[in-house]
Amino acid sequence: MAKLHVTTTINGEPTEFLCDPSQSMLDVLRNTLGLTGSKEGCGTGDCGACSITLDGRLTCSCLVLAAEVGGHEINTIEGMAQGDELHxxxxxxxxxxxxxxxxxxxxxxxxxxxxxxxxxxxxxxxxxxxxxxxxxxxxxxxxxxxxxxxxxxxxxxxx
Amino acid sequence: MNAIDNKWIGKRTIRPDGADKVTGRAGYSADHSMPGMIWGRVLRSPHPHAVIRGIDTSKAEALPGVKAVVTAKDIVDFPLDKSVMLGIQDMRWMCRNIMAREKALFHGHPVAAVAAISEEVAEAACKLIEVDYEVLPHVIEIEDAIKPDAPILHDFVRHEGKPSNIATTMVNKLGDVDAGFAQADLIIERSFKTRPVHQGYIEPHACTVSHAADGKVTIWSSSQGQFMVRAMTSLLTGIPQSNIRAIPAEIGGGFGAKTIIYLEPVAVMLAKKSGRPVKMVMSRDEVFRATGPTSGSMSTVKIGVKKDGSIVAAQGTFYLQAGGLPGSPLRGPVGCSFSPYNIENVLSVGYDVVSNRSKVAAYRAPGAPLGAYATECVLDEIAEKLGMDKLELRLKNTAKPGGKTVYGATFGQITFKETVEAIKNHPHYTAPLDKNPSKGVVRGRGVASGFWFNAGGESSAQVNLTEDGNVTVTTGHPDVGGSRASIANVTAELLGIDHSRISVLIGDTSSIGFSNLTGGSRVTFASAMVVTQSTEKVIGQLKERAAKIWKIDPEAVIWDNGEARPAGPNAGQFPPLTLKELAAKANEMGGPIGAGVQLNTTGADPGFATHCVDVEVDVDLGIVRVLRYTAAQDVGRALHPSYVEGQIQGGVVQGIGWALSEEYLYNAKGQLDNASFLDYRMPVCSDVPMIEPIMLEIPNPKHPQGVRGVGEAPIVPPLAAIANAIHDALGKRFYSLPMSPPKVLEVIDAR
The missing domain is CATH 1.10.150.120 ([2Fe-2S]-binding domain)
Known part of the structure; x- marks a missing residue:
């Protein structure tokens, strides 16, 4: 199946990626965008190791389809510190x-x-x-x- | 070393790997990638017990995108008639565990693996592999596996001359138990069951492997020992160790289970066959089905006492589930159960029982919690029958220095009594407890103790000065819970320089000398020892350089607070030389400064713990909640107190899960029904209270800083402590774990 083109914002930066319709946001973060700070502990939304915020709302990125995040704002652990200043x-x-x-x-x-x-x-x-x-x-x-x-x-x- | 004078040891410094871990930068097992990398997946047996008559991989190999297929034929075979050991692991079982050979022995047992351009293609190819199975009757539970007509897993296993599922028997003996019991005024004998529980680390097993054209292999994976990864991969692939470099990734929890490997040899063979780097990552479902857990158990413990509470004899029989291949941690219950106590007559017997479950792996104080659960519950009942305070009963019987243990060791310094007294004198133990706070709610308090051997063993360290006068320390064991922080404290203390000037690194197998596993509560003990000796050598070199500069005898130089100084007025009058100044002159004065030590460390004396817990039972719902928990332990010297407390708190909460909610549930088909974090119920944040650790710092005289291993003893007492607290609340004893709501209701309703 053809890949989908998604335009979104991740940690304040405009981001584009291609994904399969079945790919989770966690998979895209880790394996397409190289943002490996979000971890896969279960892939079923039970462990919270992949927690991100989607338009400010806390969610497990393993339960979000990457194709759905177009136009939304994502924040990950990589965006938590401001430069060298830790949260x-x-x-x-x-x-x-x-x-x-x-x-x-x-x-x-x-x-x-x-x-x-x-x-x-x-x-x-x-x-x-x-x-x-x-x-x-x-x-x-x-x-x-x-x-x-x-x-x-x-x-x-x-x- | 005098604790009062310490500037860094015992301080709550920021861990060297901390910033990377709070920002998502730390590289764990699954975080590594390589150019040109492909993905490996494992095909697993759908049957709990089946002969593998043949495997046809041709359709899978023909699928576009598939680059390699591996079966047991590609893994080195270790024939069944000859044991080949790597540490405590028998390669006969390991080669069959990572890839089923003659038989599939559990649901989820690997039978083949595929590497392809994507995980999806690899997964699809797995489905095209045709395995010709002859399905056999299976057996899951211990009681069924030891019946005379049980399906037999292995023809080569014999017990008392007959085919059996009892693979090995371990007997530890002291004195004469029959004569001992004959002197007893009171004998209590009870039987207990526990379920297999998983170590539950949040990071699934994963690796990335490269096999280059010159035969050189590089492995990035997380484990409890990169040298174990190298050695076991070498044995199972036939590639010499010198051609394998195992690079330790940060480890996302192991608790014993990552002292063996599952994926690396398979990935190496896939990489070799395909000529491409291969990455493999287990799903959580695979982790539950095919790795760990620790043994379930069936135990009987009998203890005889005099009227005054002195124990005259103890007997324990422990049947442990090994899973599909032999290897239960018999030494845990057999050796630990009675060791806190001074008992002249002991008979402790363990049986290693195979059945169609995943092969067990080590879990924090392997096997010891099972034994302590039975022993400490029986002691509770004895104290009740004698009308004696539960801690007094323990104090009356504490093991003594010079006492002989059932497992053969003779105690040196022994610090069990101190842990019991710490709980006895703690306000928790004497605080009033409202036993019936509201309708349908009852409360109770329980205590229990525990013992763990602890370990020393091989460790290596290298301490080097940088040209700008700072320090790098490299050791060879993965840091599972803050060991780098402890090492930084030790090095800063010895050199007398600021903590921030020291970098602590974990070397790979080609950059540091052999270091044994992170396990047995050995790492802080052993690595602090080799780092201390290395640092002392560096200080010796620094003194020599200063002596050379001053043209005096090296004996006339002292190292004090980060500077070389003349030892006294007779040595001469020179301004002190700092570490930075000496480092800057190092090359002109004789070359780089640095030293390493490689040692088989000894002197890791055992650890003891005593715990006190308050619980609340909802008698309508059967829910048990832990209200308050206090854990006393002899920690020797807490190099970094926060991470010592963390070991105690984490071990206790794992024990709470084991006691109340965790268990493997198999269905009639021999398949695991709860292979997810939703259905395998580990404690979550809202399940537990704060855990109060009492760190008793009684220095271990055999260690330069007084360190004693701390990681494992904390998981030994909770099972019994909680069972005893529930008894105190309900007036009913429980003989089976977990004490989950259905089981609690069963006992309540039986009234």
């Missing part, structure tokens, strides 16, 4: 050791940023339920939750 969540994750192997980290960070944009003052329970779609097998989630709460507090006091 406060990224910095806090490093300071508080909220990652071990790091494979879930891009997805967790994307999800946590989406949470804080929606709710700058989440409770521990709200953080835990918001991140329930992001599997982490290394940390037991403790330091991840603490890092998100701590970042939220710092971002509030800076605002």
């Amino acid at each position: 406060p969540l990224q910095q806090k994750f490093l300071e508080m050791a909220a990652l071990q192997c790091g494979i879930c980290t891009p997805g967790v960070l994307m999800a946590a940023r989406a949470l804080l944009e929606k709710n700058p003052d989440p409770t521990e329970t709200e953080v835990r339920f918001w991140l329930a779609g992001n599997l982490c097998r290394c940390t037991g989630y403790d330091k991840i939750v603490r890092a998100v709460l701590e970042t939220a507090a710092e971002m509030r006091s800076a605002a």
Whole structure:
């Protein structure tokens, strides 16, 4: 089947690509565009390692058909830091050791940023339920939750 | 080393690989690509048990876009009558695990592989391969596999002279159990079952492989040991190790399961046949069906005590599921179950039982949690019957220095008592617990302990000064959870320079000396040891250079806080020379500065842990929630406390999953029904509370910084601790994992 031509915006940059109708956005990000920061842990929307935002809404890129993103805005982990300046969540994750192997980290960070944009003052329970779609097998989630709460507090006091 | 004086050891520094990992730049297994690369896919058996009479690959090979097809004929055969070992892995089983040979032994067993211009073409070609199967009756569960009329998986397996599915028996003995039990005032004997659980790493197995025209092979893959990847690939392909370079990608979790390989030898043969680089990536479905898990088990534990609580005898019988090929972690339950305790008479027996499931792989303290689950639940019942505090019972029986273990070792320093006392003195253990907070909700508290051997073994390190006076440290083991951060702290401490001036790298098999697996809780222990010795050599060279510049005896130079200084006024009056100054003069004063050490490390004494947990049971829904969790462990010296805590917290949560929700579900056809993260229920963030670690820093006297392995002991106690807490809540004992809602309701309804 002929490939489809898609024009979209990724991390603020106008982007064009060709894809098969059956290809997922995750596949295109990783294997066509070289944006391998989004990870494939399952391909079925269960682990959250491929989390991106689509027009600001958190979603698993493995569940989005690449052909559907034309005209929409995508943000991935590669767009989270501004140049050399890490997003406060990224910095806090490093300071508080909220990652071990790091494979879930891009997805967790994307999800946590989406949470804080929606709710700058989440409770521990709200953080835990918001991140329930992001599997982490290394940390037991403790330091991840603490890092998100701590970042939220710092971002509030800076605002 | 005095903790108070440390500038870097024990500090929560930022990990050297951190920025790459929070920005998506870190290169994991599936992130590597090569020009001209094609894609490999595996054809897997649809049957749990079948003779492979023949494989016809001609239609697949004729499909446009297909570049190579591989079957067992392309993999080196290790005949069944002669064992060839690589570490603890028998190549007879590994060659059959990566590609079925005489028989398909489980649903999902690889039977062939294809490389093609795209994954879709490779997948389509797999469907064109015709395999002539003679389907055989299958057996899944241990109890069925050990019945006299069970389908037999392997003709070569004999038990007590007869064809059997019991592949091996391990017996550890101490004293005389019969005589011991004869002295007992109380004997409790109980049987337990656990289900196979998967290691659950989020990164599926993947590799990219190049086989060049000159026969040189390069492998990019993530594993728990690039040297294992090289050696096992060499054995299974027949390519000499000197022609293979295994480059370690960042690893997205392994927990023991990536101490073996599945794809690399297959990809190498596909690359060799096609002349193109080949990339292979497993789907999650394949990971569940065909890799790991750890063994399910059927155990009976019998413990005899005197009225005062002293244990006089203990006996354990542990049947472990090996999967389709032998190799259960018998040593775990057999050796660990009773080792925290001072018991004169012990008999511990393990059986390795094959059945038509995927071959098990190591999982964090392999086998030890199964044994501790049974032993620590029986101890809980004994304490209850004796009316004794549960921790007092343990304190009364703690193993002593000089005590002999059932697995043969004699204890040196032993730090079990401290973990029990830490929990006993912690506010969690003494906090009031409202056992019936609302209608239909009951709460309980449980404790349990655990033991893991820990390991030393071979490690290599190289410490080099850069020309501008900074430092690179290279070691040979993959960093699964922050070991580079610990190494940076150690090197900065010894050299007396800022942490940011040190780069810590993981070398590939051609750039650093042999280093054994990241496993057995060995890496921080062993790599800190070789890095320390390498750094001390570098400091020796720096002192020599300073001595040469000052024209004094090298013995008269000391290294202090990042500078060479004369040892005292008698040595002469010279301004100190910094590391930067010495590095700048290195070449004119004798050449580059750097040193490496390669060592078979020893002195990794065992680890102990004691845990306390509060749970809440919804008696209408059967749901168990963990409310509070405290885990005490002797960690030796926490080089980087955050990553030590992380090991404890992560191990506990894996244990919570094992206890409450994780299990493999097979249907009547012998197929795995829950091969996805949706249906295989690992703990998610909202399932668990904060996990409070108590790090007891009792330095290991056999290590330069006092390090003791920490990664595995934390997964040993949770199974029993949670079972004991549920008993405390419900007044009912559970003898089978997971304690999932249907099972909890079954026990509640039986009342």
